[in-house]
Amino acid sequence: MNYFFGVDVGGTFVKIGLIDECGTVMKKGQIDTGKERGPEYMLDNIAAYCIESAILSGITMSDVKGCGVCLPGIIDSEEGVVMYSGNIEWHRINIVAYLENKLGVPVKITNDANAAALGEARFGAAKGIKDSIFVTLGTGVGGGIISDGKLIVGRKSAGAEVGHIIIQAFGEPCSCGSCGCFEAYCSATALIRDTKRAMEENKKSLLYQVADRQGHVDGKTAFIAEKEGDATAKKVVERYIAYLAVGLSSLSSIFRPEVIMLGGGISNEGDNLILRTQAKLDSMIFAGKIAPSVRVVRASLGNDAGFMGAAALNM
């Protein structure tokens, strides 16, 4: 059996796993990024953890065939260079050469959303499916695309920026500096903004009571108040789902995937979100009656998708 390391570098923690070629997790864990001590410190720790997890799993390094690393930001996969990763404040760091030297196995890198998409496609909700898209609805909107079995990353890995397709020309300002992006309507951040706006406009809304109980407004507030019968919350949720369907419809026009997987905090709404999004997507998707249907499902690997997909980069 062949084994693979997968490394998912986040803002605070680095998740590291050792999996076999079937996706069985032999060992997983996490270490602090220690980002304030610089890239070499972090990479040394990653390499040490990898080697240790092989030893603890009784796997000799000759059976480990590669290491994949994913990070947020702009990653040049071909050159093996992290062009820019905001959370850990890296600029133009060549981590592939460094880690290959430490580990003695081939190292590949990609961004975190691409890795999660690959993880879900190989081992998760799209296992066995050649055309899938993963969309994460969290602080931002990210995602990754598998078309005809291949990860689509765009030129110099600078594409697959699913959250930055424009779904409302000249619309809400986006964190990226542009306007009207998918992310500006369908991130948790956008949902919180819209929930607060609706509260401003409807002072009697149940949203106030729900927010009081929660101690704050978050991505769940509108969903909870809607379930409790609040009409204002219902409007917020319906608008959110309609925009979500618009974004998924655009992606479907390009890739016509068999499956779109939703991940991230908002996807915890489960079937309430999934089924309503599917219905809305079906009502607007191109050539809905002729072309193959697109199924909306919930991603299944949770926080493991990143390191598992990173590991799959070398498979």
Added chain:
Amino acid sequence: MNYFFGVDVGGTFVKIGLIDECGTVMKKGQIDTGKERGPEYMLDNIAAYCIESAILSGITMSDVKGCGVCLPGIIDSEEGVVMYSGNIEWHRINIVAYLENKLGVPVKITNDANAAALGEARFGAAKGIKDSIFVTLGTGVGGGIISDGKLIVGRKSAGAEVGHIIIQAFGEPCSCGSCGCFEAYCSATALIRDTKRAMEENKKSLLYQVADRQGHVDGKTAFIAEKEGDATAKKVVERYIAYLAVGLSSLSSIFRPEVIMLGGGISNEGDNLILRTQAKLDSMIFAGKIAPSVRVVRASLGNDAGFMGAAALNM
């Protein structure tokens, strides 16, 4: 030298060419579709024309390595079946088996926009470039995508529907039945609609005089009146270009192509359109300062792009 047939089935004519592997056109011409006489009649005529053009070019059929056919509509390239082609009124016609039998060479099919994209990528404005997108601005908006050297067609070839990404959620109704599509803002049809609307709102606009001279309102009317100093026309053109940039920006977020080629009637505006679209795109594209730039150019093969790209399907 190897040679290839390329066939571009339009609503009225079928363009047929014989090219070598470098893209040199040995012979080209067109025949009537004769669509009222059914598929077999048309396919027999196509096969006869192909064989004749090889003979007339002094090329033996053993040097012809394939035939590619492109058509408008929904084409299942894998199965070789035309699922639906509105112009010629075909439903579920397996043309690959039929033509292979007639010609004795491998036959592949794709839709017309994908073929044009491939033609431009192999022999035209994106020659030698691995990541390009072709967008045609005509009666509708169509296009094709080459990512990492490969034509992206989506699952069952039902993707790459560039004109049906949604750029304005819940916006203008589109011919596809959905709303807010790229096509509903950037086709010549949409530009004519918007020109007429602007005329309604500004009865003193120079647009009336230009339309009088032309005898009608078309995709050029606003561009002409703008050049003659009309403020209303300028607004129409600027709005058109802004929407065009929005659509191209979305496509760039997914594929980050090196080049986007504009074709179709509106692209005849040339640099006036190209340079202004480039400037607008640069102002809104994701990570414009960090990620690789995307160049907007005019497509170069004109009406030959389709059959040349079809021919390239077998290269």
